[in-house]
Amino acid sequence: MNMALLEVQDLSIQFGGVKAVQNASFSIDAGIVYAVIGPNGAGKTTLFNLITGIYTPTAGSILLDGQPIQGKSPDVLAKRGVARTFQNLQICMNMSAVENVMVGAHLRLDRNLFKAALRWPALKARDLDLHAEALELMRFVGLEAYASASADSMSYGALKRLEIARALAMKPRLLFLDEPAAGLNPKETIEVDALIRKVADTGVTVVLVEHDMKMVMNLSDRILVLDYGRKLAEGTAAEVRRNPDVIAAYLGAHA
Amino acid sequence: MLAEFLQFLFSGITVGSTYALAALGFTLIYNSSHVINFAQGEFIMLGGMLAVYFTHSGLGLPLSLVLAIVLPAIVGLVMEKVAIEPVKGAEPVTLIIITIGASLVLRGLVQIWLGKGTFSLPAFSGEQPINVLGATLMPQSLWVLGVTAVVVLCLWYFFARTLMGKAMLATSFNRVAAELVGINTDGVLFLSFAMSAALGALGGILITPITLTSYDAGIMLGLKGFVGAVLGGLGSGLGAVVGGLLVGVLEAMGAGYISSSYKDAMPFVLILLILFFRPSGLFGGKATDRV
C-alpha cells in the first residue's frame, strides 16, 4: 500500500496581504517521524494550523487517506485520528492533570448527558478504567509524580508533556507536535527527544515543528524546510543537510 | 398619510437622538476598554433627574443644565476608578456584571434620594408646536436634534483633528501599541467614561421635557441606546449615531403602523435580528481572529 497517510497539495493561505503559506506540497507516509523546520515566520505553525483545522486555506488541498480534510474543523479531524499539541500551551488550568489527559479520550467515551447525570453504572465503570488509563499515559510520558496534581501547579516542562499525554489519549494515527522542546532546558530536551522516539515506536506517525536542530536531525526520517511560507527543500536528514539552498537560508550557522 | 408618516419620523428621530448619544457613550467606552457599560442608561437618567432637581431648587435653567452634565461626568470618573480600573484584565463576564452592579447602585441611590415620582422639565423655548406639512413638531425636538448635531460635529472634530482624540482612537485600535508610543491608556479610559457619562446626561436632559424622567427611566433608554450601538456596529462612532437614530425611527414607525403596545419591544426584536443576520452591524468591521 503506497498511498501516503497525509498529502498536502499546493496549499496556500493569506492573511490580508501576508502570504503565510504559498503553494506548499509534500506528503507524509504512515509510521515515520516527519519534521518541519524553517526560520521564525516561515509559516510552520500556520501550516500546522491549516492541517489541523484551525485555519481554512485560501487555496490547495489536504488529503488524509486520500480524503480531503482542508477546512474541516478540529473536532472532525479528531475523529479521523489527528491529534496535536500547541506551541502556546492549551492546558485546561481549571482541571487536574489527570482530567486533562482524560479529556483526550473524549471521543472514545459515552458522552451521553442523561446517563452521566443519573450515574449510569456502565459509564462510571468506564470512567474508572479511563482514570487508570490516563495515569498509565502520564507514567509513559514521565509525569507519574503529578498523578494527583492540579494542572495549575505544574511546571512548564511538565505541562508540555501533559499535552502530549492528552494527545496520546486520543489514540491518534497522526500526532502533530508544535515545538515540543521550546522553552525546555537541555536535560528536558533530551527527555522529550526520548519520549518522541518512544511514541513513534508505538506506530504513531509524528509530525513535528522544531528549532532544535540536533533533535530534528536525530529523530526525523524526513524533513521539510520552509522559508517565507514556501517549500525550500524536502528529504532525509542527510539530504537536507547537504542542500545548498537550505544551508544558505537556514542551517548555515547551526549544522 | 404624509402627515402621519412625518409625525412618526419626527418623534422617531427626536428620541433617536437620545439613543444616538447613548450609543456614542457605549461606543466610546467599548473602544477604549472592550467593556460594555450597562450603566450607561443611568447616566441618561442622572442627567434628566439632576436637571429637574436643580431647577426645582431654584438654580435657574442654564446652571442646572451645566451641573446636570458635569456631575454625571464626575460619577462616571468615580465609577471608572472604583469599579473598572481595579479589574483591568478580567474576563468579559466579570466586567459586564460589574457595570450591571454599578447601574443598580446608581438607580437605587436616586430612588432613595428623589423617590419614585415622574418629573418633567420645562421645554427650553416654549411649547408652541410647529406645523410641518401637516405634522406637528415640538420646539424641544429641534433643540434635541440641533444640540445632538452640534455635539456629534464637535466629537468628529475632536477625534479627527485633536491630539487627544487621536490618542483615544489609537487606544481603541490597539491598546498595547498605543501604550508603547507613550499614550496614557489609563487616562484615555478615564476620559472616555467621563465623556460617555456627559453625553448620556446631555441626552437625558434634552429629552426630559418630551418624555419625562424618573428613577428608572435609564434602563430602557440605555438598553435601546445599546441596541443602536450594536446596530451601527459596536466600535463605530458613525455607526452609533446612525444606529441610534435608526432605532428611534424604527421604534416610532413600528409603534405607529404595527402596534403601539409593543413599542418597547421593537428595539429588542431588532437586536435579535441584527445578531442573527449581521452581528457586526452596519458599519462594524469583521473581526479576524488570530490563534
Next chain:
Amino acid sequence: MSKHPYRGLTLIAAVLLLLPLVLPNSFYVDLAIRMAINAVIVLGLNLLIGFAGQISLGHAGFIGIGAYASAALPTHFGWHPLLAVVAGAIAAGALAAVLARPIFRLKGHYLAMATLGLGIIINIVVRNEAALTGGPDGMAVPPMVFGSFEISGDKPWYWIVASLLCFSIWASINLIDSPFGRALRALHGSEVASKVVGVNVLRYKLTVFVMSAMFASIMGSVTALYVGFVTPNLADFFHSIELVTMVVIGGMGSIYGSVLGAVLLTALPQALATFEGWETVVFGAILMLSMIFMPKGLVPTLAARFGKGE
C-alpha cells in the same frame, strides 16, 4: 475526583429533612421553598455561566414561559397541569435552541445581548397579552392535580421542591465528573484544546443553554403551581439580574456555591422588603464588590482559603 463526592449533598438532604421540624411558621417554610426553587434554577444557570463561560441576562424569561404555561394552558385550553409543565419546558428549550444556534457561532458577549433582548421581549409580551396572561396584574394558576388529589399548600410543595433540589444537586455532581462534564470544563478552560480532542464546542454550548432554559422553565411552573398566582415580575429584567447575582456570589462553576447564592439572595429581599431602593443598591453593591474582590465567588474562594477539601 473526591473520595466522598456526595458528602455535601448528604448534609443538605439532612438539613432539608429536619428543617420543617425547626421552622417556626409557614412564612419560613415558604421562604425555604423559594430558596430551593431558586437554587435549582441557579444550578442550571451556573452550568451556563460557570462552565460554558457564557452569560444569560434574560433567564427570567424562561422562568416566565414555564410559569405562564402553567397558568394559561390549563385555564384557557383545559390542559392538564402536568402537560402544561412539559409544554413550557419544551417551548423554553426550543426557544433557547433557536436563539443560541446563530449566537454561539460568534465570539464575545453576544449571548448576553441576545438573552437580554429575549428576556425583555417575553416580559413585554406577557404584559400586553392580557387576554391570555392577565396582563400586568397577572392571573391565577390552577393547582396540580392527580385524579382527585390536589397538590397545594406549602407542606406537599416543600417536599416536592426539596426532592427536586436534592436530585438536581446529585445529577450535577454526577455530571461534572463524567465525560460530558469534563468536556464542558475543558471547553471553559481552553476552547481550542477541547476542539482538538474532538469536543463539538457549538453543540455543547447549545446543550447547556437549552438545559438551563428548561430547568428554569420547569421551576417557573413549579413556582406558579405553588404560589397559585403569576405576575409579569416573575419574568422581568431585575429577576434575571438577581439570578446572575446568585451565581456570581455563590461561585461560578460551583454546585454548592449555587445553593449558597440562592439561599443568601432569596433571603436578602425579605430582609430589605421595606427598603426597596436599598434593595437595589445592596444588590448592585454585592455584584460589584464580589466581582472586584472575590471574582470566583464565596464557595470557591473559601475552599481555596481553607485548603483543598470539601
